[in-house]
Amino acid sequence: MLLEVRALTKRFGQTVALDDMDLTARSGEILGIVGPNGAGKSTLIRILAGEAIADSGQIFIDGQVWSRRERRHDIAVVHQEPELFPSVTVAQNLLVGREGRQVLWPKAGVQEQKILSDLHIAPYADRPLHSCSLVVRQLTEIARALVHDARVVLFDEPNSALTEDESTRLFRYMHALKKAGHIVLFVSHRISEIVEQADRVAVIRAGKCAAILERDDLTEEAVAQQLVVGERERRGESPTRGTGSEAGRALLRVEAWNHPRGAFQEADLQLDAGEILALIGVEGSGARELLRSIAGLERSHGTIRVAGLSGRAASRALVTYIAADRKLSLFSNLSVGENLVSRLGKPEIAGPWGNLRKRKLSRLARELVDKFRIRARSVAQPVRTLSGGNQQKVALAAAVAKRPRVLALEEPTRGVDIGTKAEIYHLLRGFVNDGGGVIAFCNEAPEVFELADRAVVVSRGRLSTPLNVRSYDHMETLATDITRLEGNSPAPVPAGAQEHGGGAGPEPDRC
């Protein structure tokens, strides 16, 4: 059995998400899919899952054209957060959509019972789904795929929230599916797992399938290198890697910082003025939650001090946060100019009576547009008509307009094209050179390399010793070190790194 993706193309406005992509997967093998963010991986998954429609190109299963309308159940997706029916039982979840002519509440038949016991979730058959653990819910998703005779099962970052044991169990079922003849696709950011579980790995970059690695070629280093290929050109002419100017007085410090739900433990960090610190970690590692807690969005236990003040109030007042999702960092109903000044008030854009000073507003907006080189026809343009990169610049400019001490950025260049990425790094460098500090959650090594002075890798809630990014000459080395720290493999002090004073973290791995 064969799954073929041919010449698949998808555009969102001016951005090309999938660029004439070709991909093949066979039954009896697990195909791993990796790729940096914005490379088209999620778009591909959404199209396969039937959530989006490609602009052109076709998908074939065993030579037959696949269309989501007619053969929706041929491709099943197991999600990180299963999207099933929480209000009915596990067994009933298998029956939804397949009730046939039953008039009363349907009952599980022989086929369903067998699948439930094969997956070892028969004991949960009569429990409502919402009361089951995540792994049981994911297994239910697999069961549903089987019951619908899905030929292709796509695992989309399924185990970021699972424990070691639960992950192992999930992988066992993945292999069982492969042996039973299904086509198994496994998408993940965790390179070590992909290399271990997959037979072949496809690297998606810039909307295309850039490389296939298998057998002897399939190593962690090889995958890590493939992910950063093409970014090499940016190295060298980076004006961002200037010397940090302001004396490194501590701007922000957290000690014994614990997340109430355990996303991270005993975090210990320091951010100095004039410095850009990157937090890097895969989904579920706790890095994102750590950033949000520093911005005061998640109540955490421990000590936090920002520019002399302490406690959560200090974060809320002095740390400006920009969310990863632009729906949360911009107002889509407002214009570019209005967005730029949205965090301001009296006296910047309003008089003592609260009267809006429209001319001042426009002038300020235009200044910000110039300073941040935002490409827009006019400040009155609706912000949603801008490209992703320019929108991100607007979000940044709006945050900086309020002159914060610390910027907490979540994925600072998500959905941003390469050219604008470089500009954003440059602007952030300018911000810290003026005395501010930036702490950013990144999930890609090249960004850490270009942007940060220091980087802390977060893996399963624990922080690594900070890496001195500037001491790395080659991005590939940094990428490999980060991958190793992320994968928790027992590594001594990584090659090429020197320890930077302040913020000595606990051991990066625990087995």
Next chain:
Amino acid sequence: MQETSPIEQDAAAAAPGSRPTTLTERFKSLRVPVALLQVGGLVAAIGILMGYFQYKNQFFFTSTNILELVRSMSTLAILALGETLVIIAAEIDLSVGAMYGFSAMAFGLVWMHGISFYLAFPLGLLFGVGLGFVNAFFTAIVRIPSFIATLGMYSLAQGLTYLISGSLSINPAYANPPVNSGELTVFQNLTHGNLPFNTPFQIVWLIGVGIVIWLLLHRSLFGFRLTAIGGSHEAARLAGLPVARYIFFVFMISGLLAALAGILDFSFIGAMQPNSGISLTFPVFAAVIIGGASLSGGRGTVLGTLLGTLLLAVLADGLSLLAVDPFVQLIFVGSVTIIAVALDRWANLLRASTGA
């Protein structure tokens, strides 16, 4: 997960490879700004209606009729301006009709029981503010959807109105013991003052409230922030805007204006019935939506709301001149509102699809 309408889904029925050519796609290529279309469409619709009514009944375009038309719309306009602020905040206030009735009734009773008019009037307004405060409390603090909270308030306030009035109407001119006659004159002059060309006095109130709300919405920091908040509560919170405080503001203003409209109508008619205002609930909402405010929040103008109110007033006046049965009006108002909401949804689709 994307929400696609049947139109879009059917158009994209074939396997990946077909380009949807929906109505929306074709319209987008015309590149007409949506806002312009809304105002233009509204003005055109009003013009057409006026033309039609004039054709059917020569009396329509007389100064008497037009002045009466504008007077009759002033109540609705004042209520609708308050409602506009609430809708821009991405909330909804379904209790305005009941707040209108309760505040006016409470004012009247307080006055007729010996309290000076000059105290009773602000007190009446304060009642409206108080009810608005309760609406805001349940919406912003208890976090009940404003639809439910204000629907509950609608029923509550209506019940209270019946309770305090003993289910009876009141008329201060025939009160026993009688109210101070000087105060009675002041009360009546609220809406019966003399203006050149026999212009009804209520128009002054309409213009006054219109200017105040216009300044508030389009010329002040408050209006700017309100528009941002309405666009996305979550983004506003993350940007440090006081979302809850603004929800309180808009509901209290809505209550205040409802009370004002109630007392003014009370002054004009001379008497107040316990069920006054109930029939206003839907037209207020309709006027705001027809005027172009978006149900999803973050969008709305004073001009639009006034035009929406004008449309409904022209409709009501014209139909009554044609001596059609009153229920025909209901049919029209309902249909026009549904069409307006559908067009609003389409407009949102257009706006969303031009984004990245």
